[in-house]
Amino acid sequence: MGVPRAFPHLKMRQRPVNISNFKGSTIALDVMGYVVKGHYRMMKTSGLADDNTLPDSTPGVISSVEDIVRTIVAAGCVVYLVADGKKLPKKAKEHAARAKKRENDLVMAESCFQLGLKKEAKKYLARSTVISPATVDSLKGIAAKFPGKCFYFGALFEADSQLGYLAQNNLCDLVISHDSDMLLFGCPKVLFTMNTKGWGFYYEAVDIPTALGWKKYSYEKFLKMMILAKCDYVKNIAGIGIARAQKIIESSPDLSITSILKTVTTLFPDSGIPDDYATEFDEAYFTYLYSAIVDPMKMESTRISPPPLDLTEEYLSFAGYVHSREQTLDIVLGNIYLDSGRPSRNVTDPSNLDELFPPECFFNSMYEHKKEVLEFDVDGWEGPSPNEDDDEDDERPKKFDCVECDKTFDCLSRLLYQTVTHTNLKAFSCHLCKRTFGYRQTLELHMRIHGGVRKSKCDICGLTFTRQDILTNHMAAHNEARPFQCDQCPKTFKTNSCLHQHKEVHLQVRRYQCENCDLSFKRIRELESHKSTVHYKARPFKCDKCEKDFTRKDYLEQHCLAIHTSERPFVCEICNKTFNDSAGLRKHAAVHSEAKPFRCDICPNMTYKRSDHLTRHMKDTHPAKLEEFMAKKKKAKRPPATSTEEPKKKKPLESTSKANIKIHKLSPQLAKLVGQSMMSQIDIVNKINDIVEEKQLYDPNNHLYAFGDQDLVNVLGVLRFKIANVFNLLNRHLE
Known part of the structure; x- marks a missing residue:
C-alpha cells in the first residue's frame, strides 16, 4: 500500500x-x-x-x-x-487488519443496500472481495x-x-x-x-x-523516516505522519531507534508509542534490507x-x-x-x-x-496527467439524504453514522466480551480496555486510564466548575457526558423492557442491574471487612462508609448534625421542615414528614392493610410509561414469565456443567451464578462481569462475560 x-x-x-x-x-x-x-x-x-x-x-x-x-x-x-x-x-x-476491513466493508455494503444506495454498496462490495x-x-x-x-x-x-x-x-x-x-x-x-x-x-x-530539502542524504535516514511515517510492517505511532516523521529524523542526534523515540517524546509528548515499537521498528528496517527474494x-x-x-x-x-x-x-x-x-x-x-x-x-x-545502466532523456516531455485516463465515476452524488429524518450530509460515512442512530444497528462486536458497537472506531477504542495498557495518567492524583477522553472526563473531578446545566431543571454538571446521562431522567418513555417481568426502565444499565439483582439474585459486591455482600457497588460503598469508618462527611446546614451518607442527611432534613406530605388513607388526620414514619404507622395501626399499602407504595415509585406517542402494550405477566418457566433440553456439554439434562432459563442462570460465586470468578475491576474457567469458556465460548446477559450465550446449547 x-x-x-x-x-x-x-x-x-x-x-x-x-x-x-x-x-x-x-x-x-x-x-x-x-x-x-x-x-x-x-x-x-x-x-x-x-x-x-x-x-x-x-x-x-x-x-x-x-x-x-x-x-x-x-x-x-x-x-x-x-x-x-x-x-x-x-x-x-497487516493481513489480519485487511481481512477485518473486508468484513467491515461487507457491513457497510449491507447498510447502503438498506438505504437504497446501490452504487455506493457496490464500491464497498468491490473492496471486500478477494x-x-x-x-x-x-x-x-x-x-x-x-x-x-x-x-x-x-x-x-x-x-x-x-x-x-x-x-x-x-x-x-x-x-x-x-x-x-x-x-x-x-x-x-x-x-x-x-x-x-x-x-x-x-x-x-x-x-x-x-x-x-536535505543536503546530507543517506538511504538509512530516508528509510527510517518512511518507516516512522507508517509502513505496512509496523504499527504507527498515533499522530505521526510523514511531515512529522521528517522533523523527528532531522532532530534526532543519531539514527538509532532509542534516539528516535526520545526525539518523538520530546517533540510530540502526547504521541502514544505502542508496546514493543522499538523491536517492531528494527524488524521493519531489516525487512526492507534483507527480505527473501529470488x-x-x-x-x-x-x-x-x-x-x-x-x-x-x-x-x-x-x-x-x-x-x-x-x-x-x-x-x-x-x-x-x-x-x-x-x-x-x-x-x-x-x-x-x-x-x-x-x-x-x-x-x-x-x-x-x-553492465551499464540505461539512461533516459525525459526532459522536455509534456503530456496529460495519467489520472485523466481513469474512468472514475463522476456521477457520484455530492449530497446524501437521510431517509429517516430531514438531515443532508456531504459524505456517505456521515450518513451511515446517522443511520446507526435511527436503527440502533450494532454490527461491530468485541470477540472477547461480545459487547457490540455501532461504529468500528468505537470498537477499536473499546479494545484498549482488554489490552490493559493505561498510558493516560492524571498528574494530580496519579490514576491511569486506557484512553485520553476518559482522563479528560476524570480531570473534571479535580475542578469545582460545573459549566454544563440541564435545560429542564436547575442541576449542573462537571462534564457533558454526565449531563447527557442525567437528561435520561426527564424522559417519559421507558424503552428498556425486562423480558422476565413487566417492569420497564429508562436506562439500559438500570435494566441490567435489575435483571442481575432481582431475577438472577447476584450479589457480586462483597465487603472485604465483613461477610456482607450487596447487589450494587454504591450499596457496598455506603455500607463501608457507615459501618467500617468513622467519617461523617454529610453535614446539615441548619443544625450541623453529621451523617455518614446522603440518604441519612435527606431523611434528617424533614426534621427542619413543617411539611407533612405523607398521609394515611384510613385515618386522614394522621400525616407524617417521612414515608418510613407512615410505613411504621401502617404496620402498628393497620396491619391487615399493610400488604396492600406496600404494593401501592411500590407502584407509585414507578409510574407507567407515558409519551406523546401511543405507548406500547405491556406483555401480560403470564406471557413475560413464560420464557423463564419453559423447560429446555440441554446439550451434553451444558448438562455436564450444571448437573441436569433439562432445566428452565432461570434455573440455568442461577446455577451459573452459583458457579461464579463458588469459584469467585468475578472480574476484579467490574463485578458485573466474570472471567470463566475452562469449563465455562468451553460452554459460553467467551472468556469474559456479563453476568446479567449470560443466558444469551447459551442458545446453541438449548433445544
Whole structure:
C-alpha cells in the first residue's frame, strides 16, 4: 500500500512521461497493483446479480492488464510481470487488519443496500472481495500472447522486494508500479501509475534529497523516516505522519531507534508509542534490507542484500525464508497455487528453461548480465496527467439524504453514522466480551480496555486510564466548575457526558423492557442491574471487612462508609448534625421542615414528614392493610410509561414469565456443567451464578462481569462475560 501522503510529500507526481520514451529498455511491472486496481474498477461498473452479489471480475481485470502490457510492448520494451508470492510473516498483522476491513466493508455494503444506495454498496462490495488464485493462470496466459517480449515472474513473498532486487542489480531498467514502497526497496527509477495510453509519473531516487530539502542524504535516514511515517510492517505511532516523521529524523542526534523515540517524546509528548515499537521498528528496517527474494539468473532464493553474520536465518524469518531450488522454481514459474499448494492448471516444465525462454530473458542460462545502466532523456516531455485516463465515476452524488429524518450530509460515512442512530444497528462486536458497537472506531477504542495498557495518567492524583477522553472526563473531578446545566431543571454538571446521562431522567418513555417481568426502565444499565439483582439474585459486591455482600457497588460503598469508618462527611446546614451518607442527611432534613406530605388513607388526620414514619404507622395501626399499602407504595415509585406517542402494550405477566418457566433440553456439554439434562432459563442462570460465586470468578475491576474457567469458556465460548446477559450465550446449547 505504501506510506500515506508519500506522493505529495516527495513530489512524485510532477513529471508526466510516456512509456515510448523508454524504448529498448527492460521493464519490471508490479502487476498485482494493476490487478487490484482493475478489479476494483470492474466491480464498481459491473451490474449486481439478483442476490446483490458481484460477478467474477477476472476476465475484465486480465483484459485491462493485457492492455497495459500491449502498451509497453508496443513501445519497444521487454516486460516482466512480477506477481506477489506467499504472505510475508512480518505482514501478518497487516493481513489480519485487511481481512477485518473486508468484513467491515461487507457491513457497510449491507447498510447502503438498506438505504437504497446501490452504487455506493457496490464500491464497498468491490473492496471486500478477494482476488482469485486463477489470476496466476491468466497472467501466464498474457505472457504467452507476447512471446519473447513478456514473461511471468512469481516472487517468493512480496513483489516489492523482488522488484527492488531486480532494479538494484541492473536486471531491469525501469519499474512500473502504483506503490511508493518501490523507493523504500531501493528502486532507482520508477514510473508510477502508468495508464493504458502509456502515461505515468516518472521519478528517480536521486530526486529524494531535493524534495526533502536535505543536503546530507543517506538511504538509512530516508528509510527510517518512511518507516516512522507508517509502513505496512509496523504499527504507527498515533499522530505521526510523514511531515512529522521528517522533523523527528532531522532532530534526532543519531539514527538509532532509542534516539528516535526520545526525539518523538520530546517533540510530540502526547504521541502514544505502542508496546514493543522499538523491536517492531528494527524488524521493519531489516525487512526492507534483507527480505527473501529470488536471484533469477541462478534460480535460487536468497536475500536482497547479504545480512551480517549476527542476523541469522532463524532471526530473519519475519522477512521471509529461503526455499529449496525446486520450491523456488515452482513459485517463480507459477506452477502452484500458493494458497493451497496445489498445482496450477498451466504448469511450466522447469527442466528445460533454455528451450522455453530466449537468451534475452534472464531465466535462460545464456543471458548476458547488463553492465551499464540505461539512461533516459525525459526532459522536455509534456503530456496529460495519467489520472485523466481513469474512468472514475463522476456521477457520484455530492449530497446524501437521510431517509429517516430531514438531515443532508456531504459524505456517505456521515450518513451511515446517522443511520446507526435511527436503527440502533450494532454490527461491530468485541470477540472477547461480545459487547457490540455501532461504529468500528468505537470498537477499536473499546479494545484498549482488554489490552490493559493505561498510558493516560492524571498528574494530580496519579490514576491511569486506557484512553485520553476518559482522563479528560476524570480531570473534571479535580475542578469545582460545573459549566454544563440541564435545560429542564436547575442541576449542573462537571462534564457533558454526565449531563447527557442525567437528561435520561426527564424522559417519559421507558424503552428498556425486562423480558422476565413487566417492569420497564429508562436506562439500559438500570435494566441490567435489575435483571442481575432481582431475577438472577447476584450479589457480586462483597465487603472485604465483613461477610456482607450487596447487589450494587454504591450499596457496598455506603455500607463501608457507615459501618467500617468513622467519617461523617454529610453535614446539615441548619443544625450541623453529621451523617455518614446522603440518604441519612435527606431523611434528617424533614426534621427542619413543617411539611407533612405523607398521609394515611384510613385515618386522614394522621400525616407524617417521612414515608418510613407512615410505613411504621401502617404496620402498628393497620396491619391487615399493610400488604396492600406496600404494593401501592411500590407502584407509585414507578409510574407507567407515558409519551406523546401511543405507548406500547405491556406483555401480560403470564406471557413475560413464560420464557423463564419453559423447560429446555440441554446439550451434553451444558448438562455436564450444571448437573441436569433439562432445566428452565432461570434455573440455568442461577446455577451459573452459583458457579461464579463458588469459584469467585468475578472480574476484579467490574463485578458485573466474570472471567470463566475452562469449563465455562468451553460452554459460553467467551472468556469474559456479563453476568446479567449470560443466558444469551447459551442458545446453541438449548433445544
